Amino acid sequence: MSPLATYDWSLVWENRNAFLDGLATALEVAAVALVISVALGLLLALARMSKPPVSWAAAAYINVFRGVPALVSVIWVYFGWSLLLGINFTVFQAGVIALVLLYGAFIAEIYRAALEAIPKGQREAGLAVGMHRIRVFAQIILPQATKIAIPNIGSMFIGMVKDTSTFTVIGLLEVVRVTQNLNSTTFQPFVLYTAAAAVYVVAAFVLDFAFRAIEKSLATSPVGPFGRATAARRTRRIETVMQRVEAVSGARGA
Amino acid sequence: MRTVTTANRPPEGATALEETRHAVRGEVVVRLEGIRKSFASTEVLHGVDLTVHAGEHVVVFGPSGSGKSTLLRTINLLEPPTAGSVRVLGVEYGPAGKRGRRGNPLELRRQVGMVFQQFNLFPHLTALHNVALPLRAAKRMRRGEAEERAALALQQMGLLRFATRFPAELSGGQQQRVAIARALALDPKVMLFDEPTSALDAELVGEVLAAMRRVAESGMTMVIVTHELNFAREIGDFNVFMDNGLIADSGPRGFFDNCTNPRTKQFMAAVL
Numbered sequence: 382m383s384p385l386a387t388y389d390w391s392l393v394w395e396n397r398n399a400f401l402d403g404l405a406t407a408l409e410v411a412a413v414a415l416v417i418s419v420a421l422g423l424l425l426a427l428a429r430m431s432k433p434p435v436s437w438a439a440a441a442y443i444n445v446f447r448g449v450p451a452l453v454s455v456i457w458v459y460f461g462w463s464l465l466l467g468i469n470f471t472v473f474q475a476g477v478i479a480l481v482l483l484y485g486a487f488i489a490e491i492y493r494a495a496l497e498a499i500p501k502g503q504r505e506a507g508l509a510v511g512m513h514r515i516r517v518f519a520q521i522i523l524p525q526a527t528k529i530a531i532p533n534i535g536s537m538f539i540g541m542v543k544d545t546s547t548f549t550v551i552g553l554l555e556v557v558r559v560t561q562n563l564n565s566t567t568f569q570p571f572v573l574y575t576a577a578a579a580v581y582v583v584a585a586f587v588l589d590f591a592f593r594a595i596e597k598s599l600a601t602s603p604v605g606p607f608g609r610a611t612a613a614r615r616t617r618r619i620e621t622v623m624q625r626v627e628a629v630s631g632a633r634g635a
Numbered sequence: 636m637r638t639v640t641t642a643n644r645p646p647e648g649a650t651a652l653e654e655t656r657h658a659v660r661g662e663v664v665v666r667l668e669g670i671r672k673s674f675a676s677t678e679v680l681h682g683v684d685l686t687v688h689a690g691e692h693v694v695v696f697g698p699s700g701s702g703k704s705t706l707l708r709t710i711n712l713l714e715p716p717t718a719g720s721v722r723v724l725g726v727e728y729g730p731a732g733k734r735g736r737r738g739n740p741l742e743l744r745r746q747v748g749m750v751f752q753q754f755n756l757f758p759h760l761t762a763l764h765n766v767a768l769p770l771r772a773a774k775r776m777r778r779g780e781a782e783e784r785a786a787l788a789l790q791q792m793g794l795l796r797f798a799t800r801f802p803a804e805l806s807g808g809q810q811q812r813v814a815i816a817r818a819l820a821l822d823p824k825v826m827l828f829d830e831p832t833s834a835l836d837a838e839l840v841g842e843v844l845a846a847m848r849r850v851a852e853s854g855m856t857m858v859i860v861t862h863e864l865n866f867a868r869e870i871g872d873f874n875v876f877m878d879n880g881l882i883a884d885s886g887p888r889g890f891f892d893n894c895t896n897p898r899t900k901q902f903m904a905a906v907l
Contacts, residue, residue: 505713506755506814510821511745511773520768524759601758601801619763619782619799626786626795 389569393576396563403559404580410473410553411541414480418541419534421481422488429493439489446486451544455479459551472553479548480541487540491533495526528599535592539585546581556580662689663722664825664856665710670719672705679705681880682719687825687873692857694871696864698902701877703860704752707827710858711747712740723747724824745773748818752830754810756802756817762789763798766817773821788820789813792846808839812846825856832863864891864907876902 393400428439449457459475462468470478499522507517549558560577564570598608665687672680680702687693695703708714709721712728720729724746726738756765766785770776776784789795792812802810811831818826828847832840844866851857851870861867867874868891876884876899884896894900 500753500755502751502753502755503757506749506751506757507769509711509713509744509747509749509751510769510817511741512769513741513772516772520772521757525757528759601803615761616799619761619786622763622779622782622786623795623798626783626790630787630790 388572389567390572392563392567392569392572396559399559399563400556400576400580403554403556404584406473406553407542407545407555408584410476410545410548410555411480411538414477414484414541415534415538417477417481418484418488418537421485423492425485425489426492426496429489430496443486443489446482447490449483450547451479451483452547452550454482455548455551458482472548472551475551476545476548476553480544483544484537484541487537488530488534491530491537492526495529496522498529499525528596531592531596531599535589535596538592539588542584542588543581663687664689664691664724665858666720666722667706667709668720668722670706670709670716670721672702672709672714673717678717679880680709680716683877683880683882685875685882687856687858689824689856690854692851692859692870692872693875694867694873695858695860695875695877696862696867696902696906697877697883702880703877704829706877707829707858707860710825710827711744711749713749741773745821746824748821748823748826750811750814750818750826750828750831752833754802754807754814754834756810756814758802760801761798762794762800762802762805762813765802765813766820769817770820784820785816788816791819791849792816806839807835808842811835811843815843815846815850819850819855823855825858826850828857828859828861830860830862832861862906864903867891878902 425439425443428435429443430436431439446454455475458478459470459472462475462478463470503521503525504514504517507521508514512520545553545555546557548555549561552558556577560573564573567573594605594607597604598611600608603609603612663686665685667683667685670680670683670685671678679700683702683706685693685706695707697703705714709716710723712721716730718730720727722728723738723743726743728738728740728743756762757768760768763782763785766788767778767781770781770784771778774781786795786798789798792815794809794812794816797805797809797813802813805813815831831847832843835843840863844863847857847859847866848870857870859867859870871890872888874886874890875882876896878898884894884899886894891903894903
């Protein structure tokens with residue numbers, strides 16, 4: 382009798398909705414955490430690049446939290462913070478906070494490298510045309526830095542989704558928790574954890590593809606339907622202006 | 636110490652040449668007095684005076700490291716001077732600590748256009764939006780108005796057909812002309828050029844110089860740091876030779892042909 386016969390692969394399909402719900406929860410936690418982490422990371426990067434003692438504080442934060450594992454972070458927040466602050470976080474909130482603490486530090490370093498890659502002539506040109514320094518940052522420096530940072534932020538997001546697997550310890554109903562629950566009634570660990578691994582791999586693949594698409598749509602010669610549509614709209618708009626100006630000067634010249 | 640009675644008079648004790656320049660030109664647009672600039676412990680400008688009148692084309696030249704770019708960059712406070720007075724259109728922008736009100740650098744820069752050696756176009760924006768963004772940000776124009784004004788500025792530089800291109804899709808000469816259009820569109824009272832052709836391939840220098848010539852012919856006040864001495868000789872109403880952080884020699888039109896200072900002649904011979 383083949384050992385495979387004892388493996389009941391039909392379990393995977395029968396419980397597909399449970400797996401997908403688990404993935405949805407993982408993606409929700411990671412997505413909310415990503416948005417907050419990018420904001421925190423950008424602020425930390427700016428703090429890191431400013432003058433002491435602010436830069437020291439930011440450097441200390443970054444170096445500490447890059448070293449903390451997600452499992453430790455979430456237990457610390459869910460059990461530790463609730464004792465300290467007297468707040469009972471939901472598992473969802475605790476998961477988001479745990480990820481933001483860690484990935485804010487990683488994204489700070491990504492943004493710092495990206496901001497430092499922008500030539501100083503860009504800032505000077507913005508100031509020289511009389512733009513306020515905050516506007517120079519928001520409209521000239523930040524868009525260019527973000528374009529550089531996006532591929533790495535994409536990798537971080539995949540890491541965040543995978544790190545949600547540790548939140549099973551606080552009872553978040555993500556992919557691993559779902560798998561554990563199914564295993565406790567069916568005793569098919571090989572089948573179920575293979576399925577869990579497959580869910581993560583497929584999710585990572587899709588996310589990687591999505592971030593590549595965003596990256597390409599931001600290129601000066603955009604690829605993909607969204608980027609191309611945006612570029613086409615911009616070109617049409619500029620061409621309308623060009624025609625108007627040509628018409629005016631043509632009439633004057635005639 | 637010289638005192639300035641009003642912004643539009645030459646300072647007392649001004650040289651005969653300055654008196655003549657003032658009489659011919661009238662309004663003073665930029666007046667630098669006793670400009671010193673240090674980076675860390677190294678002083679690169681040791682007290683420079685320079686006056687620019689309306690409509691005048693001032694050429695600044697000299698060896699590398701003589702402080703000519705730094706001097707130009709003090710005019711729009713990209714390099715705030717360590718000491719001395721920067722007056723633009725009668726408003727003082729020099730270092731704080733002295734009595735009197737200081738002008739806001741934002742206001743200064745909205746009156747002073749600058750063209751850089753490395754163009755410094757915004758690579759994430761099209762040629763049109765490189766010109767339109769400052770109009771929206773600094774002149775508070777609406778989007779449509781700014782785009783139309785930007786298109787006109789590009790047209791004046793003969794670049795309207797490249798409006799949808801990004802900087803990376805343009806030649807160096809075209810990029811520098813977009814940069815000139817970007818500065819001109821803001822209607823500055825004076826244009827600063829910081830070695831505008833030094834980063835260009837030889838065959839692209841001509842189109843940028845031609846564009847600058849057209850700007851000069853329009854009556855724009857210009858301060859030009861350049862190594863193109865033939866262009867300087869042709870365009871310079873007032874010519875300044877800088878050496879070791881000081882103005883070593885200066886003179887009006889004809890300076891390049893009638894120069895007597897041995898150091899200036901030596902430099903010209905090496906460059907021309």
